[in-house]
Amino acid sequence: MNSAKSEVSITVVRRLPKYYQYLKDLEMREVEKISSKQLADLMGLTASQIRQDLNFFGAYGQQGYGYRVTELKDAIRNILGLSRKYKSVVVGAGNLGRAISNYERFGHENIEIVAMFDQDPNKIGKEVGSIPIKDIAEFNDFVEKEGISIAILSVPREVGQKLTDTIVASGIKGILNLVPLDLNVPDDVKVENVNITDSILTVTYYLDDMSEK
Amino acid sequence: MNSAKSEVSITVVRRLPKYYQYLKDLEMREVEKISSKQLADLMGLTASQIRQDLNFFGAYGQQGYGYRVTELKDAIRNILGLSRKYKSVVVGAGNLGRAISNYERFGHENIEIVAMFDQDPNKIGKEVGSIPIKDIAEFNDFVEKEGISIAILSVPREVGQKLTDTIVASGIKGILNLVPLDLNVPDDVKVENVNITDSILTVTYYLDDMSEK
DNA sequence: TAGATTGTTAATCGATTAACAATC
């Protein structure tokens, strides 16, 4: 775990949460060891690929034996940065923002949503679950005071870039973007896009293809 | 547009909705022509890549001129299968399912959400916007009668596979999966995963990396 | 020890980029 991490390709990084999830499931089912072959079959990958992926970060297995599930899970947990806490806020208290707020911690004890922000006076002051909806005008102060490190963006497309600028100005370096829009941010800000609109079009693409055969 | 479509790599297919979105935006701004270079700069790709991508499907440009925005947009619209209608249902009327239902058509006039399904008697019979929540027990009949082609899955992780089996049994061939779980489906069913939980972990990965430098 | 499986290097495959002739 050093800054060489940034040299690991995004392709590999995107597989890490999957490994983590499968290993958590295995641990819950009290599986103690697993070979790269077994894990590959489970996940739909190849054993080679798994061994290559893991070796970007270090050697976590034991020759002739395989991988200890809990040990490997904990290692990947650390690689994913989950050994420290992340306070996050949801920007945009619409339907999707409120749904995400109910996710609560995304199943990860170290990720916490502490507030939502909106500009609608009818929403400001209310709560979703136990998460308060605050005035976007107070965004900067709140981020600084609370040490927020992640913003989850769920506003209408039309104001997506504007609110992104607000988020960037606050010093936040990580954005989970749920708006179907590519955001402009400086190089030191990481944006991860979740584009439901794009995703449904890959479904229609394949459905249409099938109907033509 | 023939069954050779299925030979186009998933990497290219995933870029098609992006092209479509950018071309729609350009058309709205009344831009009439665009070169692969201009579009590449706009989208953060290379001109070569765009020309390669498009040539999987045909030659839509004009040498020495570029691409006519509306013409290319319409071509990609057809490639994405958006020239026919898709009726879809949301399975799971929780917060996320209700948020998606409010998306309405995903901005595409040919995609329609016609119903939601749940097993909670407190939800069945109610409406979200103008979309009725129906009893999951009626799923099969409804799908057949209404000619549903897409299911949007947003149920708790624990029952994700069970409901997937219900969906597959109904004959639906396209699933947009919002559950953080890999689904088992037959080869002829297309699943597109939107995994918000995995996505936030790629954010923590990069944030943690930055804090170590 | 023998068998199993990793860690790692080498080979292959696929995707991106570069180059340029065709042509509008």
Added chain:
DNA sequence: TAGATTGTTAATCGATTAACAATC
């Protein structure tokens, strides 16, 4: 026509798969 830009082939780069020596 001359300039521009595509369509397409060839070169490069990166990711996946195969192979196998190391070793538990």
